[in-house]
Amino acid sequence: MSGNMNLTLKVWRQKDANSQGKMVTYPAKDISPDMSFLEMLDVVNEGLIHKGEDPIHFDHDCREGICGMCSLYINGHPHGPKRAITTCQLHMRSFKDGETITIEPWRAAAFPVIKDLAVDRSAFDRIQQAGGYISVNTGGVPDANATLIPKVVADEAFNSATCIGCGACVAACKNASAMLFVSAKITQLGLLPQGQPERYRRAQSMVAQMDAEGFGSCTNTGACEAECPKEISLTNISRMNNDYLSAKLFREEELHHSSGE
Amino acid sequence: MSLDGKVPQGPLADKWSKYKFDLKLVNPANKRKYDIIVVGTGLAGASAAASLAELGYNVKAFCFQDSPRRAHSIAAQGGINAAKNYQNDGDSVFRLFYDTIKGGDYRAREGNVHRLAEVSVNIIDQCVAQGVPFAREYGGLLDNRSFGGSQVSRTFYARGQTGQQLLLGAYSALNRQINAGKVKMYTRHEMLDVVVVDGHAKGIVTRNMITGEIDTHAGHAVLLCTGGYGNVFYLSTNAIGSNVTAAWRAHKRGAYFANPCYTQIHPTCIPVTGDHQSKLTLMSESLRNDGRVWAPKTVEIAEKLQKKQITAAQVAEEDRDYFLERKYPAFGNLVPRDVASRNAKEMADEGRGVGASGLAVYLDFADAIKRLGEDTVRAKYGNLFDMYIQITDENPYKEPMRIYPAVHYTMGGLWVDYNLMTSIPGLYALGECNFSDHGANRLGASALMQGLSDGYFVIPYTLGDYLAKIGPKKVDTSHPAFAKTKQDVLDHVNKLISLKGTKTTNEYHRELGHIMWEYCGMARTEEGLKKAKGMIQALKADFWKNAIILGKNEEVNASLERGGRVADFIELGELMVDDALMRRESCGGHFRLESQTPDGEALRDDENFAFVAAWEFMGENQPEKLNKEELVFEAVHLSQRNYA
Numbered sequence: 073m074s075g076n077m078n079l080t081l082k083v084w085r086q087k088d089a090n091s092q093g094k095m096v097t098y099p100a101k102d103i104s105p106d107m108s109f110l111e112m113l114d115v116v117n118e119g120l121i122h123k124g125e126d127p128i129h130f131d132h133d134c135r136e137g138i139c140g141m142c143s144l145y146i147n148g149h150p151h152g153p154k155r156a157i158t159t160c161q162l163h164m165r166s167f168k169d170g171e172t173i174t175i176e177p178w179r180a181a182a183f184p185v186i187k188d189l190a191v192d193r194s195a196f197d198r199i200q201q202a203g204g205y206i207s208v209n210t211g212g213v214p215d216a217n218a219t220l221i222p223k224v225v226a227d228e229a230f231n232s233a234t235c236i237g238c239g240a241c242v243a244a245c246k247n248a249s250a251m252l253f254v255s256a257k258i259t260q261l262g263l264l265p266q267g268q269p270e271r272y273r274r275a276q277s278m279v280a281q282m283d284a285e286g287f288g289s290c291t292n293t294g295a296c297e298a299e300c301p302k303e304i305s306l307t308n309i310s311r312m313n314n315d316y317l318s319a320k321l322f323r324e325e326e327l328h329h330s331s332g333e
Numbered sequence: 334m335s336l337d338g339k340v341p342q343g344p345l346a347d348k349w350s351k352y353k354f355d356l357k358l359v360n361p362a363n364k365r366k367y368d369i370i371v372v373g374t375g376l377a378g379a380s381a382a383a384s385l386a387e388l389g390y391n392v393k394a395f396c397f398q399d400s401p402r403r404a405h406s407i408a409a410q411g412g413i414n415a416a417k418n419y420q421n422d423g424d425s426v427f428r429l430f431y432d433t434i435k436g437g438d439y440r441a442r443e444g445n446v447h448r449l450a451e452v453s454v455n456i457i458d459q460c461v462a463q464g465v466p467f468a469r470e471y472g473g474l475l476d477n478r479s480f481g482g483s484q485v486s487r488t489f490y491a492r493g494q495t496g497q498q499l500l501l502g503a504y505s506a507l508n509r510q511i512n513a514g515k516v517k518m519y520t521r522h523e524m525l526d527v528v529v530v531d532g533h534a535k536g537i538v539t540r541n542m543i544t545g546e547i548d549t550h551a552g553h554a555v556l557l558c559t560g561g562y563g564n565v566f567y568l569s570t571n572a573i574g575s576n577v578t579a580a581w582r583a584h585k586r587g588a589y590f591a592n593p594c595y596t597q598i599h600p601t602c603i604p605v606t607g608d609h610q611s612k613l614t615l616m617s618e619s620l621r622n623d624g625r626v627w628a629p630k631t632v633e634i635a636e637k638l639q640k641k642q643i644t645a646a647q648v649a650e651e652d653r654d655y656f657l658e659r660k661y662p663a664f665g666n667l668v669p670r671d672v673a674s675r676n677a678k679e680m681a682d683e684g685r686g687v688g689a690s691g692l693a694v695y696l697d698f699a700d701a702i703k704r705l706g707e708d709t710v711r712a713k714y715g716n717l718f719d720m721y722i723q724i725t726d727e728n729p730y731k732e733p734m735r736i737y738p739a740v741h742y743t744m745g746g747l748w749v750d751y752n753l754m755t756s757i758p759g760l761y762a763l764g765e766c767n768f769s770d771h772g773a774n775r776l777g778a779s780a781l782m783q784g785l786s787d788g789y790f791v792i793p794y795t796l797g798d799y800l801a802k803i804g805p806k807k808v809d810t811s812h813p814a815f816a817k818t819k820q821d822v823l824d825h826v827n828k829l830i831s832l833k834g835t836k837t838t839n840e841y842h843r844e845l846g847h848i849m850w851e852y853c854g855m856a857r858t859e860e861g862l863k864k865a866k867g868m869i870q871a872l873k874a875d876f877w878k879n880a881i882i883l884g885k886n887e888e889v890n891a892s893l894e895r896g897g898r899v900a901d902f903i904e905l906g907e908l909m910v911d912d913a914l915m916r917r918e919s920c921g922g923h924f925r926l927e928s929q930t931p932d933g934e935a936l937r938d939d940e941n942f943a944f945v946a947a948w949e950f951m952g953e954n955q956p957e958k959l960n961k962e963e964l965v966f967e968a969v970h971l972s973q974r975n976y977a
Binding site: 087088104105106107108110111114115118121122124125126127129131132133134135136137138139140141157161163165186187190192193194196197200201202203204205206207208209210211213214215216217219220221222223226227229230233234236237260261264266267 | 380383384387398399400401402403405407408417419455457458459460461462463464466467468469470471472473474475491492494497498501504505506508509511512518520543570572573574606607609610611612614615720723724725726789790793835837839840881883884888889891892
């Protein structure tokens with residue numbers, strides 16, 4: 073097909089968490105501009121497999137921009153050069169014939185490399201497990217319309233709730249701070265009436281876990297917001313700081329893991 | 334053999350409440366003596382794991398993704414139905430039940446569907462209590478919209494990301510129980526077999542996808558919540574990782590596979606552009622509220638459009654065929670999914686398709702923009718249009734969208750009774766993984782409903798009954814059945830690893846997909862299906878000779894993971910073809926060319942095919958045995974679906 077491109081890829085290859093990694097150069101030939109970035113990697117990998125070489129490992133799943141599994145640091149940007157999209161929605165028409173593309177994993181101490189371009193983001197799950205929820209059992213809840221929620225509040229909570237937990241914010245931040253991610257959940261639940269009883273406790277627990285995981289602190293650079301595929305706003309961080317400060321000054325609770333019994 | 338679905342006796346409306354009362358209970362102090370295994374943590378799995386842990390059971394949950402939040406439930410766009418009648422427009426539990434039975438073309442089980450409609454009301458309450466930010470009106474009450482196949486507004490939604498918000502709600506409930514120590518979560522683990530002890534499911538075998546370690550886990554019951562198998566078609570709207578392996582391996586251990594040929598083809602997907610394509614993207618059905626579907630009237634005009642000699646705008650009004658409006662004036666562009674899909678394919682088959690491949694029809698917003706203004710259209714559909722622009726590099730505000738049907742959801746799955754138990758006692762299947770609630774065609778906004786219904790409100794009751802009956806006596810992994818099953822899995826993995834042929838597993842998968850789409854897709858014939866069967870058998874034999882699997886088991890090995898899944902898809906593909914061959918009728922999205930009305934609509938054969946086909950595995954390379962569960966309709970009369 074005419075209009076196809078030939079590219080050079082510089083890819084981070086790392087056998088596993090304990091091995092030393094290095095950049096390796098691969099040609100990517102006859103690439104259609106209609107391919108997504110991940111499909112381009114699929115094509116390169118098919119070629120590698122045919123040659124008996126270990127394919128490049130990367131995380132991906134829904135390829136619709138919503139599951140948050142795909143990552144990739146492309147030419148110095150999480151999810152590549154375009155704003156507000158995930159890597160799976162990045163298409164090769166955003167690149168030029170003959171271009172060299174550098175592909176690296178997310179770089180953060182709290183996200184250790186698993187293999188090549190895939191990293192372990194389970195720290196994010198542990199932060200959510202520390203308090204990113206409303207404590208309610210199944211059944212025995214009030215009718216959904218018994219709790220009135222103004223439209224503007226529901227919309228604002230929704231904006232925060234759209235975080236896909238991909239980790240681009242951490243990857244973009246010079247301190248590898250997770251504050252945009254953590255603040256999005258704190259804001260969503262902190263805005264809603266259902267989230268009030270645990271609001272300050274939640275801020276304390278999640279921040280404590282975030283620190284324990286080794287994420288850095290926020291210096292208001294704004295790279296996280298600029299690189300977030302879902303355009304989560306920095307305002308969330310202000311809200312989180314507010315709740316955290318209120319908790320520390322006025323409502324500090326002793327945190328312990330509930331026994332569940 | 335005739336199968337018993339165990340639907341309780343008595344009036345439809347009282348079945349579930351009476352049944353719940355009759356079920357045995359496990360007392361709270363005894364619940365901690367039971368261990369439950371949950372495989373898959375999407376809507377069904379996460380809600381089940383959380384609810385069972387809340388009750389006091391010890392839960393071990395497994396998913397192949399790096400986090401339960403990635404489950405493919407997250408991609409659902411449109412909404413979730415519930416018979417709340419908040420709109421005062423005449424909705425009721427019975428109406429939701431009725432619409433679902435009719436929409437499923439009378440191939441679903443009445444008792445299950447009525448329960449689903451009953452429970453739908455509780456689901457919304459539950460999700461709101463968890464902080465799911467559903468759309469609201471200015472007065473603070475929940476907003477609703479209507480969706481394909483119904484005449485009332487009963488769909489609750491969170492913009493175009495309802496699945497995401499519902500899954501994150503269930504994920505948060507799951508996280509709470511992980512924190513409480515009642516759920517132990519295993520991510521990046523793939524289930525490769527079920528362990529059956531004295532005829533009961535007592536555990537699973539998993540592979541740790543980081544280290545390759547093959548491990549066994551024991552429990553009093555095993556819940557499969559592993560989603561659908563649409564990826565058998567290679568290209569589908571499913572996530573790349575969605576696979577049938579857990580369900581298929583369970584099938585080979587004795588769980589019947591029901592109605593495997595029931596696949597939903599969704600009409601509004603972005604068309605395929607080339608062989609490199611890895612998946613298809615769905616555009617929300619809501620677009621058909623304002624977009625008009627058309628194809629050029631003649632093959633000549635279509636060819637000019639395909640070669641880009643003319644643009645869509647240059648096609649005169651009288652040269653356009655608004656085929657849905659023409660054939661179905663009452664429903665127009667809003668006919669159900671199966672009808673819209675079949676008609677689009679007919680256009681392409683006649684040579685009247687558009688786009689470079691000719692495999693597309695137009696979804697045109699020009700009239701809507703003229704009528705409503707571009708700003709209004711942008712407010713309603715802006716995010717969908719943006720997504721379309723991103724993928725196709727075409728601007729739907731200026732030229733019509735190209736759409737084509739794609740595989741979306743599978744209504745077949747493991748056979749379960751009213752308790753959601755498979756034909757292996759102690760093995761359950763929830764959500765898309767089972768077959769029970771959607772019949773031959775799934776209505777919009779009812780997949781999310783079933784996942785959460787099964788997980789939050791059905792399994793906590795029905796599982797207790799089984800557990801109370803078997804008692805808390807532990808089976809542990811020292812039982813010889815565990816070592817034996819683990820060895821079987823290791824043998825299978827080693828067999829895969831030893832394949833050093835010339836063709837990648839991806840190439841086999843693509844080939845399988847072509848066969849399935851061509852012969853077991855939207856329209857099927859006896860002749861085509863017979864041909865497909867031979868082709869799949871040949872593909873299977875070739876796979877085990879010529880596939881390439883690189884590397885070793887004891888490492889991160891995507892090629893091994895994929896190889897195992899593709900091998901299972903090939904086997905399932907053959908069963909789907911057998912099932913389609915046997916079913917000499919058209920129903921829902923399953924269209925047998927030999928069975929149609931004079932107008933070319935799907936013609937059911939209730940006399941001979943009002944049953945669930947539950948296939949029983951009889952050994953490698955043996956024909957499977959057909960078991961039938963007769964479908965009994967007490968509350969609705971079977972009638973021909975007609976949208977003209």
